[in-house]
Amino acid sequence: MRHLQKRVIPLLLLALAAGQSVAQEGRIIINTEVKARKGLYPIAVPPATGSEPSVQQLVTDVQSFDLGVSSWFKVLDPRSFLADLKGEGMSIEPKKWADVGAFGVVKTKVTTGGGQLTIELKLYEVERGAIPVLEKTYRGSVGDARKLTHMWANDVVMYFTGEPGFFASQIAFSNSKKIEVMDFDGYGVYALTKNDSINVLPAWSPTGRDLAFTSYMRGTPDLYVVSAGGGRPRRVSKFNGMNTGASYSPDGSKIALTLSKDGNPEIYIVNAADGAVLRRLTDNRFIDTSPAWSPDGSEIAFVSNREGTPQIFVMGADGSNQRRVSMVGSENQTPAWCPRKGVRVLAYTAKDDSTGKYDVVTLDLATGKITRITQNQGNNEEPTWSPNGRVLAFYSVRAGSGAGIYLANADGTGEQKLVFKGEGRSPDWGPQSK
Amino acid sequence: MDRTPIVRQTAYGMQAFALVPEAAPRPRSTALSHTAGFFVTIGVHIFIFGAVYFMHLADTDLINRRAKEEPVNAIEAGLAIKQKAAAKKSPLPSKEVVEKVKPPDAPTVSKNAEAPPEEKKKKPDVPKEAQDKKSVFDKYRNLDTGSLTSKAPSQQDANQAGSVDGSEFGLLERAKGDPYVGELIGRMTVDFVVPTVVTAKVTAWGCVKLDDGGKIAERFLDPQHKSRSAAFNSAVEERLRRTSDMDKPVPNHLKELLVKQGACVIFKNE
Numbered sequence: 073m074r075h076l077q078k079r080v081i082p083l084l085l086l087a088l089a090a091g092q093s094v095a096q097e098g099r100i101i102i103n104t105e106v107k108a109r110k111g112l113y114p115i116a117v118p119p120a121t122g123s124e125p126s127v128q129q130l131v132t133d134v135q136s137f138d139l140g141v142s143s144w145f146k147v148l149d150p151r152s153f154l155a156d157l158k159g160e161g162m163s164i165e166p167k168k169w170a171d172v173g174a175f176g177v178v179k180t181k182v183t184t185g186g187g188q189l190t191i192e193l194k195l196y197e198v199e200r201g202a203i204p205v206l207e208k209t210y211r212g213s214v215g216d217a218r219k220l221t222h223m224w225a226n227d228v229v230m231y232f233t234g235e236p237g238f239f240a241s242q243i244a245f246s247n248s249k250k251i252e253v254m255d256f257d258g259y260g261v262y263a264l265t266k267n268d269s270i271n272v273l274p275a276w277s278p279t280g281r282d283l284a285f286t287s288y289m290r291g292t293p294d295l296y297v298v299s300a301g302g303g304r305p306r307r308v309s310k311f312n313g314m315n316t317g318a319s320y321s322p323d324g325s326k327i328a329l330t331l332s333k334d335g336n337p338e339i340y341i342v343n344a345a346d347g348a349v350l351r352r353l354t355d356n357r358f359i360d361t362s363p364a365w366s367p368d369g370s371e372i373a374f375v376s377n378r379e380g381t382p383q384i385f386v387m388g389a390d391g392s393n394q395r396r397v398s399m400v401g402s403e404n405q406t407p408a409w410c411p412r413k414g415v416r417v418l419a420y421t422a423k424d425d426s427t428g429k430y431d432v433v434t435l436d437l438a439t440g441k442i443t444r445i446t447q448n449q450g451n452n453e454e455p456t457w458s459p460n461g462r463v464l465a466f467y468s469v470r471a472g473s474g475a476g477i478y479l480a481n482a483d484g485t486g487e488q489k490l491v492f493k494g495e496g497r498s499p500d501w502g503p504q505s506k
Numbered sequence: 507m508d509r510t511p512i513v514r515q516t517a518y519g520m521q522a523f524a525l526v527p528e529a530a531p532r533p534r535s536t537a538l539s540h541t542a543g544f545f546v547t548i549g550v551h552i553f554i555f556g557a558v559y560f561m562h563l564a565d566t567d568l569i570n571r572r573a574k575e576e577p578v579n580a581i582e583a584g585l586a587i588k589q590k591a592a593a594k595k596s597p598l599p600s601k602e603v604v605e606k607v608k609p610p611d612a613p614t615v616s617k618n619a620e621a622p623p624e625e626k627k628k629k630p631d632v633p634k635e636a637q638d639k640k641s642v643f644d645k646y647r648n649l650d651t652g653s654l655t656s657k658a659p660s661q662q663d664a665n666q667a668g669s670v671d672g673s674e675f676g677l678l679e680r681a682k683g684d685p686y687v688g689e690l691i692g693r694m695t696v697d698f699v700v701p702t703v704v705t706a707k708v709t710a711w712g713c714v715k716l717d718d719g720g721k722i723a724e725r726f727l728d729p730q731h732k733s734r735s736a737a738f739n740s741a742v743e744e745r746l747r748r749t750s751d752m753d754k755p756v757p758n759h760l761k762e763l764l765v766k767q768g769a770c771v772i773f774k775n776e
Contacts, residue, residue: 100687100763100764100767100768100769100770101711101769101770101772102687102691102769102770102771102772103772104691104695104771104772106695106698106771106772106773106774107695107698108698108699108700108773108774108775109697109698109699109700110699110700110701110702111699111700111701111702112701112702113701113702113703113737114701143702144701144702144703170740170743170747173744173747175701175736175737175740175741175744176737197736197737197740198736198740199736199737199739199740199743200736205736232703232737233703233705400597400598401597401598422598424596424598425596425597426595426596426597427596431598433598442598442599443599443602444598444599444600444601444602445601446601447600447601484601484602485602
């Protein structure tokens with residue numbers, strides 16, 4: 073009886089006192105509201121093993137970069153690893169990895185022979201033990217090492233999130249009058265235009281096969297379309313005045329375009345194949361420009377100075393219901409829609425009136441919430457979304473690192489990565505290649 | 507009349523062509539009017555320069571007189587106000603910064619191989635939001651100098667707001683009645699981080715057992731109540747791994763529970 077009293081009274085007191093706590097199986101079980109913060113998934117990418125050190129290093133570096141920039145993962149510093157990497161081989165000792173705070177581990181083995189490359193990869197979730205949760209083997213030529221590793225990184229993102237990654241995508245931009253294309257991580261840069269004229273404002277078609285851009289190659293600013301692989305550009309729109317700022321409709325059949333054929337820049341929809349005007353969307357004495365088609369094709373964001381300064385407006389794809397959506401700041405320009413399904417978010421360039429500098433912000437049209445992506449980092453302009461809508465690329469001019477294209481998480485968190493050093497104006501992030 | 511074609515460059519770099527009429531010879535009568543106009547212009551300029559000069563003289567005189575009348579600090583104050591007004595506040599929201607959390611203390615190391623390491627004396631790691639100013643002040647007002655819960659607390663103590671030993675968790679709902687458990691929960695749950703890859707609604711029970719001295723003897727996920735998300739389970743395990751030892755020994759009335767059975771928190775991702 074005394075023993076029972078000794079045991080039950082404290083339990084009863086605690087249950088009464090803690091409100092939500094209960095005693096079960098003789099333990100204190102606290103069912104309280106634990107305030108959780110969202111964070112990144114800590115993943116370890118130990119150096120690849122194999123017989124070709126340079127390829128091993130490249131594969132390890134590409135994996136670390138891809139996962140680190142994906143907005144989902146925090147790649148742990150290899151110097152903190154406690155595991156015996158040689159002894160482990162392609163397996164893991166879970167406790168050693170848990171002790172350094174790793175939730176996941178990627179093990180890689182690279183073998184080469186006769187110019188052929190084989191990359192064997194295993195993904196472990198430490199909590200599940202030494203059984204890999206994802207295993208893949210990729211084969212190709214040694215020159216494909218980067219591409220094969222991007223494919224693996226996409227598979228890892230898909231495993232954890234159910235969303236495709238963007239590591240096989242490209243970014244087009246305007247560099248010193250030329251249109252250039254690079255892999256999203258800054259590698260494999262090539263010039264798409266070969267003329268000496270001014271070529272600006274590239275825009276990917278939804279399939280990623282073509283790019284539209286404005287060029288002065290025949291003396292006037294006309295709209296051209298060229299294959300993403302290169303070739304001879306085809307002139308699509310050649311109205312008097314400007315033919316600029318193309319944005320493809322999601323089905324690729326139409327292009328929203330700024331034309332000044334009647335003297336004042338207005339937004340039109342033209343046929344993507346032959347440039348024939350299908351509809352005029354704006355009609356006023358002010359400047360309307362920079363159209364951006366929403367991912368579901370129902371709306372178009374654009375810039376207008378009809379209320380005094382350049383601001384972001386949204387209208388139906390038929391030109392109906394034109395309304396201003398940027399309410400903060402004296403100048404807001406270059407809108408880009410987040411391609412993610414189920415969200416209505418715009419990224420754009422906003423002038424910070426306190427500093428006179430330009431910064432990249434996002435605006436949630438459902439809630440009106442503005443999230444600042446850059447601050448006190450020079451001028452940051454012309455954002456474009458990754459194909460999965462998780463990361464933004466933008467052109468930035470900063471003291472120290474100079475001008476270039478940077479990547480940043482679309483929620484404003486994390487480190488920003490410089491992927492192209494130089495004049496990378498008007499970047500446009502293409503779709504994930506199949 | 508001959509018409510000469512000319513070429514102009516527009517703002518967009520386009521070339522426009524136009525034909526303009528050739529200029530006709532100037533009539534004699536306009537030469538006289540041009541001369542008169544020239545002298546009138548000169549006269550107007552002299553008048554304006556004269557007016558500006560006299561205004562400047564008058565201003566300088568006024569400034570000199572004021573400087574004699576007003577103390578220097580009045581001018582300095584004026585400058586300070588001007589400077590303050592110049593620092594404009596950005597209408598854009600600031601970039602969100604994740605609040606920094608103090609990392610757990612590193613274990614102490616003994617220099618003598620025979621002797622155990624000395625324990626660090628430190629203040630309890632109390633989350634800001636859990637701090638209860640009233641009970642912090644009460645600590646000094648109603649300090650109980652008697653032995654710490656050598657017997658089970660009475661029902662009255664348990665339901666009383668605040669705590670018998672003045673714990674900073676005193677007024678928290680979850681800690682009413684027993685500050686020791688309240689503090690342990692605080693240590694187990696502070697700065698719980700869930701990876702964004704976890705989107706499912708899941709729960710997992712994270713548990714600890716203490717030794718008599720209040721140190722964490724065991725940290726574990728209740729095997730019966732793990733979540734189906736390995737990432738979430740890892741997040742709970744990581745939180746338990748970072749749970750620091752209690753500063754005080756386990757009170758007698760809690761030994762049976764905390765030392766032998768342990769305490770579990772239900773972690774949720776909602």
